[in-house]
Amino acid sequence: MIEGPHRVDRLWPDPTLEIALDDAMAAFQPPAAPDGRPAVAINMVTSIDGRAQLEGTAEGLGSRADRRLMRLYRAAFDAVGSGAGTLRASGIWLRVGDDLATRRTARGVSPNPVGVLIAGAQPVATDARWFGGDERRILVVGARNPMTDVPTGTELLRSPDELPDPRWVLECLSERGIGSLLLEGGPHLNASFLAADLIDEVYWTIGAHLLGTDALQMIAPIEGGSPFDGEPRRGHLVSVLRHEDELFLRYRFGVAG
Ligand SMILES: NC(=O)c1ccc[n+]([C@@H]2O[C@H](COP(=O)([O-])OP(=O)(O)OC[C@H]3O[C@@H](n4cnc5c(N)ncnc54)[C@H](OP(=O)(O)O)[C@@H]3O)[C@@H](O)[C@H]2O)c1
Numbered sequence: 001m002i003e004g005p006h007r008v009d010r011l012w013p014d015p016t017l018e019i020a021l022d023d024a025m026a027a028f029q030p031p032a033a034p035d036g037r038p039a040v041a042i043n044m045v046t047s048i049d050g051r052a053q054l055e056g057t058a059e060g061l062g063s064r065a066d067r068r069l070m071r072l073y074r075a076a077f078d079a080v081g082s083g084a085g086t087l088r089a090s091g092i093w094l095r096v097g098d099d100l101a102t103r104r105t106a107r108g109v110s111p112n113p114v115g116v117l118i119a120g121a122q123p124v125a126t127d128a129r130w131f132g133g134d135e136r137r138i139l140v141v142g143a144r145n146p147m148t149d150v151p152t153g154t155e156l157l158r159s160p161d162e163l164p165d166p167r168w169v170l171e172c173l174s175e176r177g178i179g180s181l182l183l184e185g186g187p188h189l190n191a192s193f194l195a196a197d198l199i200d201e202v203y204w205t206i207g208a209h210l211l212g213t214d215a216l217q218m219i220a221p222i223e224g225g226s227p228f229d230g231e232p233r234r235g236h237l238v239s240v241l242r243h244e245d246e247l248f249l250r251y252r253f254g255v256a257g
Pocket of ligand 1: 046058085086089118184186188189
């Protein structure tokens with residue numbers, strides 16, 4: 001089913017009022033893969049006071065238009081990744097929907113991006129919905145994770161470290177022909193990619209709420225402190241869309257333009 005049409009105002013670049021979200025995103029391309037590794041973008045929704053959880057999940061932080069935007073981003077990437085904490089908290093459903101699957105097929109790629117789930121030491125429930133689709137799936141686990149059997153259609157990758165090192169994960173994905181990874185959280189997995197300075201773009205939806213809670217933020221604090229040695233990584237604002245009281249921001253890091 002095609003959702004919408006959700007209307008947005010494009011505030012930057014080329015300000016235009018009242019356009020369809022799908023049209024505003026029509027020319028979207030993931031960042032180019034840098035240094036021979038897959039490009040990495042993070043997509044998250046938060047409240048105005050920066051919280052990425054509402055009563056334990058992301059549910060209710062973003063609008064239906066934000067959910068459509070999430071699928072539009074997914075449809076443009078080779079793979080979509082999440083941390084095991086997110087699956088345990090709320091389940092994960094990485095599919096793009098029939099209309100976008102058809103568009104992907106017309107581009108000569110699989111109907112849905114490859115699903116990548118990253119766990120550390122703890123098992124994940126293999127009856128979770130994530131394991132049920134027919135798209136290709138890769139489950140990455142830490143060295144001590146007890147899981148050995150995974151459902152048919154899922155490739156199990158065991159990292160040499162207790163928590164999979166993001167660079168190692170990207171090498172494995174690159175070897176499997178994946179050139180772009182959309183990370184959909186959660187905040188601890190995001191933090192591991194930030195700690196390794198592997199975030200090329202951030203797609204940030206600001207939902208119009210104040211929560212006043214101590215819930216997790218978009219990126220959890222990095223153990224050991226900032227990787228940037230007193231020089232914060234500066235972002236370039238690529239685009240801003242507005243839907244009602246919500247903002248959809250796109251930032252690029254590390255690459256000029
Ligand atoms: N607002 C949003 O857009 C959004 C998006 C996604 C999730 N969320 C919310 O965020 C919460 C879940 O986030 P979370 O931070 O608790 O979990 P998470 O980041 O999804 O997953 C953390 C888990 O990933 C595994 N992991 C594998 N490699 C890792 C590494 N290098 N560094 C850190 N962890 C690694 C560990 O699993 P083991 O436990 O097996 O060691 C760790 O416990 C949920 O409430 C979810 O609804 C919000």
